[in-house]
Amino acid sequence: xxxxMSNAKIPTPWGEFNLIAYGSDDHDxxxxxALVHEKTQGKENVLVRxxxxxxxxxxxxxxxxxxxSQLRQSLDLISRQGGVVIYLRQEGRGIGLIEKLKAYELQDxxxxxxxxxxxxxxxxxxxxxxxxxxxxxxxxIKSIRLLTNNPDKIKAIEESEIDLLERVxxxxxxxxxxxxxxxxxxxxLGHLLD
Numbered sequence: 001x002x003x004x005m006s007n008a009k010i011p012t013p014w015g016e017f018n019l020i021a022y023g024s025d026d027h028d029x030x031x032x033x034a035l036v037h038e039k040t041q042g043k044e045n046v047l048v049r050x051x052x053x054x055x056x057x058x059x060x061x062x063x064x065x066x067x068x069s070q071l072r073q074s075l076d077l078i079s080r081q082g083g084v085v086i087y088l089r090q091e092g093r094g095i096g097l098i099e100k101l102k103a104y105e106l107q108d109x110x111x112x113x114x115x116x117x118x119x120x121x122x123x124x125x126x127x128x129x130x131x132x133x134x135x136x137x138x139x140x141i142k143s144i145r146l147l148t149n150n151p152d153k154i155k156a157i158e159e160s161e162i163d164l165l166e167r168v169x170x171x172x173x174x175x176x177x178x179x180x181x182x183x184x185x186x187x188x189l190g191h192l193l194d
Contacts, residue, residue, distance in 0.1 A: 002032060002131065004138060014079035015039065022135055030089045034135050039082030043140045045165060047083030049074035049147040050132040050156075052090040055097055063177040064104065070170045074147045077168070084139065086132045093117065094126030112180060114189065124189065129156035136162055149185075149192045169194070 005028065007020040016038040023031035040046060051058075051074065057067030074085060092100025099120055106116035114124040133156055136144070143163035146153065147170055157164045169192065185191040 002134065004034075005031060010035075012075075014075040017085075020139075022138070032089055032131055032135065033085075033087040034139060035085040035087065036139065037078050037082045037084070039079075040084065041082055044143045046141050046144050047078055047081055047147065047168070048086065048136065048141070048144040049078070049083070050086045050088065050129055050153050052088050052093070052127055055091060056100075063175050065178055066172040066174075069172045070147075073170055073172065077147065084136070084141070086135050088127070088129075088131055090127045093124070094128075095120070095122045113185070125152065127152070129153050133157065133160045133162065136160075150189075151192065167192070 002022045002024055005021050005023045005026055007018055010017050010019045014037070017035040018038075020034040020036065021028075021031040022034065049071070051067075051071050054062075054065060054067035054071075056062035057065045057069075058071050059068075061068050071085070077083070078085065091097045092103065095103070095117060099122065102120055103113065103116035106119055107113060111119060117124050129152060132153070137160070141162060143165050144157065145166040145168050146157060146164055147168045148154065149170055154164065154167060171194070186193040
């Protein structure tokens, strides 16, 4: 069970956000986050990005994935029209940073991202997007336009009481470092990539 534990205004290059930490108790060292942009109007038709933590991509700009680019593109769009980023602490599709780096080692030997996770004893994707739904519900959001290419995020919203008005695709160009990764996401995981 998570609940809003604290919040503060934070100025960013994308404008001011109200940053709300969601945890199980006051001492939760890894809370999930909601960033509500200052331009956000009302509780309906809200532009939303549900984003799983990717330290390598979000923080260090790794080209092995498109996560950091997706987050920045979402923040660019939200800065223009308002909206919310739900930042879920689900590193490495839910397997954590250490296991993710082990999966990278296996990928460097020729396995794809799904094969590497499975060889390490994990499911291809261990994340839950129900947490994102709970946070949106707590924020009182009734209907959204969802920034995603991931069918599992779409399904989580469709199975909730929150109305999904539109899926807004996030288009990121592939590069030599993530071409196989992106192909696997589309071919094996069913991501909606053009």
